[in-house]
Amino acid sequence: MQVQLKPGVRLTVVPVSQFKNTQISVHFLEKATQEQTSYRSLLANILETSSQKFPNQRLVSEELSNLYGAGFGTSIMRKQQIHDVTFSLAIANDHYLNTQGALLTQGLAFLKEMIFKPLLDQQQFDSATFKRQQANLVTYIQALADDKQTYAALKLQQLYFDQNEVQKIPAFGEADTIAQIKNRDLLAYYQQMLATDAVEIFVVGQVTLAEVQAQLSHWPLAARAIEKIDIKKVQHDQRVMRVQTETQPVVQAKLNLAYDFPTDFRNAAYYAGITFNALFGGSPLSKLFLNVREKASLAYYASSNIDVFNGLMVVQTGINTADKARVLKIIEQQLTDIERGEFTDENVAQIKAGLVSNYIASLDTERTYTARALTNNLVKSAVTADQWINAIQKVTREEIMAVAKKVRLQAVYFLSAEGEENA
Missing domain, CATH: 3.30.830.10 (Metalloenzyme, LuxS/M16 peptidase-like)
Structure with missing residues (x-):
């Protein structure tokens, strides 16, 4: 079941009863550029670890524990030129806990907090959080060179997509670019992402479209005029091996x-x-x-x-x-x-x-x-x-x-x- 909440914002509910959890995911989609890929990777790391209400990872973990051990995380992926920043939450199904919809409400409120209320300081992301996540991500990417199977896979990707500046880099970006990102620039890009990306929201579980739609109507997602986001037919041009x-x-x-x-x-x-x-x-x-x-x-x-x-x-x-x-x-x-x-x-x-x-x-x-x-x-x-x-x-x-x-x-x-x- 699908409904367009706003132009460029779509909700899909998949009502299934065989699972004890409800899976909620919010996808921000855009046609990425080489630089923006790195911005989006760093954003996903920062937004996963803190918010205004939960300013550190310990408080985030405590809230997830209060939600009956809910699982939360951000991830990034790419399908062709489409780059996807995803916020995912798995919560226990209200029907098994007899909480009469309260847990779904609390879970959606938690997601709203983590997506739309980042921890800020002086018109930029909290400095300590920004520096820590930037350093962690750079270190992680640089360390991939020690895993030779992964290293070879990334080198082949670069070789095959030599003429495509987006596809030749990994979906998590490049260490050198990430190291150069400025805090205020990242906040400006985050605000742009919220305002202009296509948004796909999925809820899988023993839920109804009406109850989810009613709660998402309060989310600060404005209508957006977006370029068509879809998968294109692959064109195999003649190339030299x-x-x-x-x-x-x-x-x-x-x-x-x-x-x-x-x-x-x-x-x-x-x-x-x-x-x-x-x-x-x-x-x-x-x-x-x-x-x-x-x-x-x-x-x-x-x-x-x-x-x-x-x-x-x-x-x-x-x-x-x-x-x-x-x-x-x-x-x-x-x-x-x-x-x-x-x-x-x-x-x-x-x-x-x-x-x-x-x-x-x-x-x-x-x-x-x-x-x-x-x-x-x-x-x-x-x-x-x-x-x-x-x-x-x-x-x-x-x-x-x-x-x-x-x-x-x-x-x-x-x-x-x-x-x-x-x-």
């Missing part, structure tokens, strides 16, 4: 590959693309896992995953530096085998069974309902669980082969052990 090798004192080399992938979200090849990925490298029954890791013993790990919003497939492997050429060859062979139909119907049936099982299991959380509802709004279509499962079951081997033929390697990032540059 990019290759980068970097040497560091690592024990385990990282070989990551990025491919143009021929599916957008819910286009004609969407379900075949999901099935192809699970067969190629996205499951324990995949060709990469069985043939690269298990049979050939050429990788500590080898897997693939797809980003259907950007039409991208990524292969990640951890290998010995000297095995690079062999691993590249065997990965290419797995793709060729699928193109030629060299896989059994039994294998596909097992792959589909795994996909359906994982999908059904994912429906056991309130957060999944929220994520699906947001995606439905952004792509302007809705798919029920039964429709999704039926579509997976109907995928043919010919459709899987057709996807494989359109997969195109576009970027290779290799993090090599020092002294092995030419491996």
Whole structure:
């Protein structure tokens, strides 16, 4: 059930009775720029930890305890160019506590406080809070370089999206930019975000649209004239393949590959693309896992995953530096085998069974309902669980082969052990 509270502000209520919690999430959406991505990341950290009524994390935690152990947090994500700052609250369902709607009211009041009443001092964020969260976020991002699997993934992202200034940086921004943000500038941006971002509010649980709408009518969200926020069809332009090798004192080399992938979200090849990925490298029954890791013993790990919003497939492997050429060859062979139909119907049936099982299991959380509802709004279509499962079951081997033929390697990032540059 949906209603537009104000122009640019939409409420979606998903009334389900199987959960003991009610999940509330408030999403601020905009078409991000490179600089604003870092601003939004720092904002999310600051707004999670304090407010005027709860000026420190201890008092925030105490209030959550008063709300029967509610869970609260902020998060950031990006779908294509759309950057999402989310405030989430999970509270116990009033029906199980016999509180007659009081807990939902208190929870929404807490969210309103955390979003709209930040801790301020002299027309800027509280100085101590700002400095602490800025330093923490910079330290966190810089520390990611020590996790070589994450480091390699971010370097491949930068390489693949070389011509896209937003997509080539992570959704949490850049340490150098965050370190340079001024307190007053961040407050000005926060006020801009509240006034101009598209707002999507989701409530999942044993609630009604009327009771939620009545309480949100008191929130200070004005009408906003916004540019259309939705997911666009991916355009795969012809590009030169990019290759980068970097040497560091690592024990385990990282070989990551990025491919143009021929599916957008819910286009004609969407379900075949999901099935192809699970067969190629996205499951324990995949060709990469069985043939690269298990049979050939050429990788500590080898897997693939797809980003259907950007039409991208990524292969990640951890290998010995000297095995690079062999691993590249065997990965290419797995793709060729699928193109030629060299896989059994039994294998596909097992792959589909795994996909359906994982999908059904994912429906056991309130957060999944929220994520699906947001995606439905952004792509302007809705798919029920039964429709999704039926579509997976109907995928043919010919459709899987057709996807494989359109997969195109576009970027290779290799993090090599020092002294092995030419491996």
